[in-house]
Structures are given as structure tokens and as C-alpha cells.
Amino acid sequence: MPTQALFGQLLIGLINGAFYAMLSLGLAVIFGLLNIINFAHGALYMTGAFVAYFLLKLAGLGYWWSLLLAPLAVGLLGIVLEKTMLKRLYHLDHLYGLLLTFGIALVIQGVFRNEFGSSGLPYGIPSQLTGGYNLGFMFLPTYRAWVVVFSLVVCLGTWFVIEQTRLGAYLRAATENPTLVRAFGINVPRMITLTYGFGVALAGLAGVLAAPIYQVNPLMGVDLIIVVFAVVVIGGMGSIMGSILTGFSLGVIEGFTKVFYPEASNTVIFVIMALVLLVRPAGLFGRTA
Amino acid sequence: MSATVKDYVVAPPASVAAAWPRHQVVAFLLMVVLLAIAPFFLYPIFLMKALCFALFACAFNLLIGYVGLLSFGHAAFLGSAGYVSAHAAKVWGLPPELAILAGTATAAGLGLVIGALAIRSRGIYFANITLAFAQMVFFFSVQVKFTGGEDGIQAVPLGRMLGVLDLHQTYTLYFVVLAIFLIGFVIVYRAIHSPFGQVLKAVRENEPRAISLGYRAEHYKLLAFVLSATLSGLAGGTKALVFQLASLTDVHWTMSGEVVLMTLLGGLGTVFGPAVGAFIMIGLEHWLAQLGAWLTIVQGAIFVVCVLTFRRGVVGELSRILRKPL
Numbered sequence: 346m347p348t349q350a351l352f353g354q355l356l357i358g359l360i361n362g363a364f365y366a367m368l369s370l371g372l373a374v375i376f377g378l379l380n381i382i383n384f385a386h387g388a389l390y391m392t393g394a395f396v397a398y399f400l401l402k403l404a405g406l407g408y409w410w411s412l413l414l415a416p417l418a419v420g421l422l423g424i425v426l427e428k429t430m431l432k433r434l435y436h437l438d439h440l441y442g443l444l445l446t447f448g449i450a451l452v453i454q455g456v457f458r459n460e461f462g463s464s465g466l467p468y469g470i471p472s473q474l475t476g477g478y479n480l481g482f483m484f485l486p487t488y489r490a491w492v493v494v495f496s497l498v499v500c501l502g503t504w505f506v507i508e509q510t511r512l513g514a515y516l517r518a519a520t521e522n523p524t525l526v527r528a529f530g531i532n533v534p535r536m537i538t539l540t541y542g543f544g545v546a547l548a549g550l551a552g553v554l555a556a557p558i559y560q561v562n563p564l565m566g567v568d569l570i571i572v573v574f575a576v577v578v579i580g581g582m583g584s585i586m587g588s589i590l591t592g593f594s595l596g597v598i599e600g601f602t603k604v605f606y607p608e609a610s611n612t613v614i615f616v617i618m619a620l621v622l623l624v625r626p627a628g629l630f631g632r633t634a
Numbered sequence: 635m636s637a638t639v640k641d642y643v644v645a646p647p648a649s650v651a652a653a654w655p656r657h658q659v660v661a662f663l664l665m666v667v668l669l670a671i672a673p674f675f676l677y678p679i680f681l682m683k684a685l686c687f688a689l690f691a692c693a694f695n696l697l698i699g700y701v702g703l704l705s706f707g708h709a710a711f712l713g714s715a716g717y718v719s720a721h722a723a724k725v726w727g728l729p730p731e732l733a734i735l736a737g738t739a740t741a742a743g744l745g746l747v748i749g750a751l752a753i754r755s756r757g758i759y760f761a762n763i764t765l766a767f768a769q770m771v772f773f774f775s776v777q778v779k780f781t782g783g784e785d786g787i788q789a790v791p792l793g794r795m796l797g798v799l800d801l802h803q804t805y806t807l808y809f810v811v812l813a814i815f816l817i818g819f820v821i822v823y824r825a826i827h828s829p830f831g832q833v834l835k836a837v838r839e840n841e842p843r844a845i846s847l848g849y850r851a852e853h854y855k856l857l858a859f860v861l862s863a864t865l866s867g868l869a870g871g872t873k874a875l876v877f878q879l880a881s882l883t884d885v886h887w888t889m890s891g892e893v894v895l896m897t898l899l900g901g902l903g904t905v906f907g908p909a910v911g912a913f914i915m916i917g918l919e920h921w922l923a924q925l926g927a928w929l930t931i932v933q934g935a936i937f938v939v940c941v942l943t944f945r946r947g948v949v950g951e952l953s954r955i956l957r958k959p960l
Contacts, residue, residue, distance in 0.1 A: 382758050433942060439758055440704045441941050444898065447891055448937025455930030571887060575766045578759070611773040615766045619751060622763060626754055 352483040354600040360489055360558065362596020363496035364551050368573040369580065369588040370500055371547035374507070377520045377583040378540045381431065381442035386573065387566025388453040389545045393419045393552025395457060398468055398561045408471035411553050419549025420542040427541040432534075450570075457563035465560030492554050499550065500589045507585050516540065520583075575618045581631020591629060654827075657958045661906060669812055678808045679876075684916040685815040686873040691896040691908030692822045693865035698894075699903030700826055701858050702838040703753075706761040706890050707768030708866050710748070713885030714771055715741040715867030716874035720787040721780055723875060730793050730801060734814075734871035741867020742860060744771070749859035753852055765887060772885045786881030790874060807876065814872050818865050823905060825861060834858055895933060898940050901947030906960050910949050 368386060375383050396418045397411035406414065426449060434441045470488045477486040507513035519526045519533050527533045552565075559565055580591035595614050603610040621629060654662075672681050690712055697703045719737030722728040728736065752763045775781045782788070792801035801807045825831055836844040837851045845851050874880040883889065892915065900911025915933075922929045940947065946954060953960040 380758075382762065430938065430942060437945075440761065441945070443704075443706075443758060443761060444894065445938060445941040447894075448934045448941065451891075451930050451934025451937060453934075455927050455934060458930065459927040571765065571769050574762050575769075578762050578766065582759070608777055611776070612770050615770040615773075618763075618766050619770075622751065622755070626759075 348482050351601075351604055354604045355597060356483070356485065356489060356600075357603070358597040358600020359493050359593065360596070361599060362593035363493050364555060364569070364592075365573055365576045365596050366500050366589045366592025367496050367547055367551040367554075368569070369576045369592045370503055370585065371544040371551075372573065372577050373580070373583055373585055373588040374503070374547075375541055375544035376577070377585075378516065378537055379431070379435075379442070380439045381434075381446065382439075382574070382577075382582075383541075383544065384443055384446035384570070385426070385450040385453065386446075386545065386548050387570030388450040389419050389423065389566075390548040390552040390555070390569070391457065391563060391566040392422065392453060393549030394468070394556040394561045394565060395552075395563075396549065397553045397556050398466055401468070408469075408553075408557070411556075412550070415553045416546040416550040419552070420546030423545035424538055424542040427538050431541065432538075450566075454563060454567065461563050463562065463564050465562040465565075468556040468561050470557040488557060492558070496551070496554065497593075499547070500592075503547070504585050504589060572614055575614050577628075579614075579618050579621050579628055581628025584628070584630040587628065587630025655959075657956075658905060658960065661960055665906065665909070666816065669815075670809075673805060673808045678804050680916065680920050682808055682811045682876045683873070684913045685811050686869050686876065687893070687896060687916055688909035688912035689815045689818040689872070690866055690869035691893055691900065691912045692819055693862045693869065694893045695897050695902065695904075695908040696822055696825065696858060696862045696865070698897060700831060700834050700838065701855055703756065703855070703859070704761045704894070705752075705764040705859075705862075706887070706894070707748070707764030707766070707771075708862075708893050709885050709887060709889035710768035710771040711741040711745060711863040711866035712870035712873070712889060712893075713775065713880075713882075714744055715870035716880040716884050717775065717781050717787065719871035720790040720874040720878075720880035723793065724787060724790050725780075727791075729797065730795050730875055734868065734875060737871030737874065738864055738867040741870065742864040745860045745863020745867075746856075749856050749863065753855045753859060765890065768885070768887055768890055772882070772887065775882060775885045781880070781882075784882065786879055787874075788879055790878040790880070792875060792878065801875070811872055811876060814868065818868055819909070821861075821865065825858075826905070830854070830857070892933070895937055895940075897947075898945075899936060899947055901950030901953075902945075904947065904949040904953060904960055907947050907949035911947065914948070 368390060372383055372386055375381060393415045396415040397408070400406040400411050400414060401408075430445060430449070431442065434445060474488040474491050477484055478490075479485075507516060515526065515531055516536065519531070519536055523533050555565065576591050576595055577588060579595065580587035595617070598617070599610055599613055602613045609616070625631075669681075669685070690708070694705065694708050697705050715737035717737075718740040719733045722736040723730060723733035748764065748767045752760055752767065755763055776783060780787075792807070794800055795806075795810050799806050799810060801810065826834075833844065833849050833854050836847075836849065837854055841851050870884060873884070896911035896915045897908045898911070899914060900909065901907030918932065919929060922932060925932075944951070949960050
């Protein structure tokens with residue numbers, strides 16, 4: 346086995362894992378508080394990439410501005426969706442949340458596909474991050490290293506805020522018992538809205554990071570979201586650290602599968618999911634099913 | 635208390651469950667008459683497509699409407715049965731009835747395996763797990779040789795049904811498809827209105843209580859899952875023969891979403907809802923075909939509107955107005 350190929354796939358695995366982790370983290374945060382599986386997550390990831398593209402084309406704002414503004418825009422869109430639609434479904438079965446967000450995803454993807462077809466639009470790597478390092482055993486493009494490190498920082502930062510700060514404590518308390526937390530004078534509905542906004546902003550941020558690697562494509566989130574669902578199920582729904590760890594490790598496992606048994610690389614995550622569910626129905630890090 | 639799916643399911647009272655209530659017989663006969671004369675007024679190919687999807691939606695409704703389980707992976711059964719039926723007819727040269735049977739049996743087997751693994755979970759977990767298994771089936775179909783990859787299996791021979799009915803005649807083919815749909819429809823109806831169906835409802839309403847009464851809830855749920863998968867396979871096998879094509883579209887997860895939409899639009903847990911929903915959706919697809927990607931937008935918008943304001947669906951609302959379960 347040539348080490349070149351092995352490390353190359355390891356890097357691709359880490360990149361994919363970074364996106365799995367960021368997306369499943371957003372899903373986990375949303376699921377924890379809203380009990381909704383956000384089917385629109387893939388479409389909003391794609392929207393993030395498109396916002397970056399528009400900022401460059403229409404306003405001349407580059408990658409670094411996009412990294413700040415695109416998540417804000419996607420987060421705002423999420424807040425609007427939550428305020429106008431999702432909010433009406435909280436008293437119903439959680440399945441209706443899934444169905445609603447599925448419909449929203451179809452609309453968003455349809456609109457972009459109508460405008461831009463299904464071919465990718467190029468988005469350049471920012472000049473500061475072009476080039477790469479020769480590590481002797483492999484060539485490491487700077488931008489890819491940046492994506493892995495940056496998403497790791499974002500994921501761990503989110504984990505820190507939720508698990509270690511007062512704000513996070515409110516959030517976790519509201520997950521356990523929203524009525525009681527509300528009785529203590531905390532504005533839970535606003536917290537829910539902001540949580541949804543934050544969760545989808547993570548998806549938008551992932552979209553900006555992905556734009557220079559995968560190009561900007563209306564269908565970029567369609568199949569990705571299904572894999573991310575499997576990642577969330579494996580990690581245990583609602584578990585923050587669980588989704589980060591499983592996101593990165595499943596990306597790496599997928600990368601290695603491409604080296605050793607390429608035929609299974611598309612299915613390996615789903616096979617792992619089936620095996621995990623047989624042994625631990627609540628997922629690796631989940632508490633109850 | 636939060637409302638659940640079952641609150642929007644219009645279930646018949648127990649007293650009428652034993653026999654066919656008269657208004658349902660009337661509605662059924664009306665449906666048969668309408669479908670029998672329809673091909674002389676509407677494009678038969680369109681009607682056959684709608685009938686295949688109507689059967690698919692009825693099979694799907696058995697799970698969501700009467701067991702309360704939302705499967706997001708039913709495309710696996712439709713698509714795999716389509717591939718096997720097409721392969722059996724084209725490569726093995728089986729007559730159409732055996733080809734469809736082979737596809738249906740495949741879906742049943744697949745349903746048993748997936749069901750046994752998925753049935754232990756419920757709610758969103760169940761939806762996710764069925765979705766993941768369906769993706770495995772999808773990627774399997776992409777990679778295996780016999781499915782023809784992106785091309786699918788094309789030019790599937792029609793042949794003679796039972797040795798006598800020449801399926802190349804459009805009207806013969808239509809009435810064969812209609813017969814298959816009606817058989818499937820009656821099977822679903824009988825299953826729902828049998829003691830088996832009553833136990834399913836008991837499990838849906840209160841699973842621990844059903845278990846404490848001595849019913850093995852998981853067996854009942856698994857049986858319902860396998861039945862649903864089998865009938866989805868029947869729909870898929872028939873569809874593959876009618877269109878002489880089995881392709882990746884039928885295994886892709888968007889197909890699983892489409893059947894949810896049809897059932898939701900027609901009315902979850904209603905007898906006639908899924909068929910009505912399927913006809914509306916296929917009609918929309920037919921008339922909006924020129925609009926291209928707009929179709930997805932319209933579908934998505936219908937989904938959003940249904941979930942937000944129209945959770946009973948067309949037939950559900952109708953039966954509420956008439957005060958009779960349809």
C-alpha cells in the first residue's frame with residue numbers, strides 16, 4: 346500500500362469528517378432543544394455556499410467576509426423559518442417537524458436549481474491559503490489544513506459554550522425541562538429561536554468552508570444530509586461531543602475504506618450505523634432512545 | 635400533552651370495523667367504476683403510473699396510518715422489486731406474473747431484514763434508520779452490475795400475462811394494472827379491518843398496555859412492516875413492467891419522500907386517502923412537467939402547507955365533513 350495514497354485518503358477523510366462534524370453538531374444542538382430533525386440542514390449548507398458566491402460576485406466581498414456574513418445570513422433565514430413555521434409545530438408529533446423541514450429543503454433546493462442548474466460554480470481559494478506544504482511523505486494543501494483546524498476550533502468552541510458556560514447551562518436545563526426553566530424567568534421561546542438560528546448558521550459556515558473545495562452547487566447538500574443523519578444516529582442524537590467525535594472518525598473511516606475496499610466507501614457509514622444500532626439502540630454517546 | 639400523528643388519523647369506531655361499512659362499499663364501487671372508465675378519457679400510461687403509486691402509497695399508509703411508524707426508506711422496496719422484476723423478465727425470460735412475483739418476494743425478504751432491525755426503534759429514530767437502510771440499497775444498486783447503473787434496466791419485455799393476456803395491448807395492460815392495484819387495496823383494507831389490524835391499532839395507541847394484554851407487539855409491528863414492504867414491492871414490480879424500465883430514480887431517497895407527501899396530502903390513516911393523494915401528485919407531475927425544477931418547488935410548498943394547515947389531508951377533511959370514515 347503506497348503511503349502517499351493512504352495519507353491522501355486520510356486527509357480527504359479528515360476534510361469530509363470536518364463537514365460531517367459541523368453539520369451533525371448543528372443537527373444535534375437543534376435536536377437537543379427543539380426535538381426536530383432538521384431536514385433543511387443540507388439545503389441551508391448549500392445556501393451558505395451560495396451566499397459566499399453572491400457576496401463575491403455582487404458585492405466584491407471575499408472569503409473572509411463570507412466566513413463572517415454567510416453564517417449570519419443563514420442564521421437569520423433560520424430564525425425567520427422558526428418564527429413563521431416551525432414554531433407552530435411544537436405541540437405536535439416531532440415527525441411533523443421532519444416533514445416540514447423536508448418541504449422547506451425541497452423549496453430551497455428547487456429555487457437554486459431553477460436559477461443555476463445542477464453544475465457547479467467555481468469559488469477560488471483565498472490568496473492567503475493557497476499553496477501547501479511538502480511534508481516529505483505527502484503534500485498538504487494549506488486550505489485543506491485550514492478547514493480541518495478551523496472546523497475543529499468551531500466544534501470545540503461550541504462544545505465549550507454548551508457544556509461549560511452559564512448560557513450553555515440554561516440551554517441544557519431547557520432541554521431537560523423547558524416549563525421549569527421558563528418558570529425561573531428565562532425566555533425559553535427566544536432561546537429556541539436563537540438555538541435554531543445558531544444550528545443552521547453552523548451549516549452555513551460549513552457551506553462557506555466547502556465552497557473552494559467542492560465548488561458551489563445547488564445539489565451539494567442533497568446526499569450529504571443523508572450521510573450526516575447516519576452520523577447523528579451513530580453518535581447518539583442530541584449528544585454534542587458524540588456528534589463531533591463520530592463526525593471526524595467516520596470521515597476518516599470512510600477515507601480508509603476508499604483505500605482498502607473502494608466498493609464499500611459509500612455504504613460503510615450506513616453499515617456501521619446498522620451495527621451500532623444492533624448493539625446500542627441509542628447510539629454510541631446517546632443516553633436514551 | 636402533545637398531539638401525535640394518531641390525532642389526525644380518522645380511525646373507524648370499533649363497531650364498524652368487523653364488516654365493510656356501507657358508505658365505504660359505495661366509495662369503493664365508485665372508485666372501481668371511475669377507474670374502469672378512466673382510460674377511455676385520460677391518457678392510459680398516466681393512469682397506470684398513478685395506479686402503481688396509489689398502491690405504493692396504500693402500502694406505505696399501512697405503516698404510518700395504522701402502526702404510527704414513519705418509514706423514510708420505502709423507496710428501497712419499490713426500487714429493488716422493480717430491478718428484480720425487470721431482470722427476471724428480461725434476462726431470465728420469466729412471464730410477467732412470475733417476474734412481478736419475484737420482485738415482490740425480494741421486497742418481502744428485504745422488508746423482513748430491514749424491519750427486524752428497524753422495528754426496535756420508533757419516531758424519528760425509526761425514520762432515520764429506515765432512511766439509512768434505503769441508502770444502503772441505493773448505493774448497492776449503483777454499484778452492482780445487473781442494475782445497469784445510471785442507465786437502469788431498459789426495454790423490459792412485456793410478454794403475456796398468465797399466458798393469455800397480451801400486455802402489448804394498452805387497454806389489456808391497463809386492466810391488469812388496475813386488477814393488481816385493487817387486489818393490493820383490498821389486502822390492505824382487510825388487514826386493517828381484521829383482528830390483526832385491531833391489535834396494530836392497540837399497539838399504536840398504547841404499546842405497553844398491548845404488551846401487558848399478552849400481545850407480542852414487536853411481532854405485529856414486524857408483520858405489518860413486511861406486509862407494507864411486500865405490497866410496495868408489488869407496486870414496484872408492476873411499475874417496472876408497465877414502463878419497461880427499472881432505474882435509480884425508484885431507489886433514491888427522494889422517492890421515499892414523495893410517497894410520504896402523497897399519503898400526507900391524501901390523508902394519513904384513511905382508506906382512500908393514499909390513492910387520492912397519489913393521483914393528485916402524479917397529475918401535478920404530469921401537468922407541471924414542462925416547468926422543470928419548479929415541480930420540486932411546488933412539491934415542497936405542498937409539503938409545507940399540508941404540515942402547517944392541512945394535516946388531515948384531502949380525504950381526511952372530506953370524511954370529517956361527511957362524518958364518515960373514508
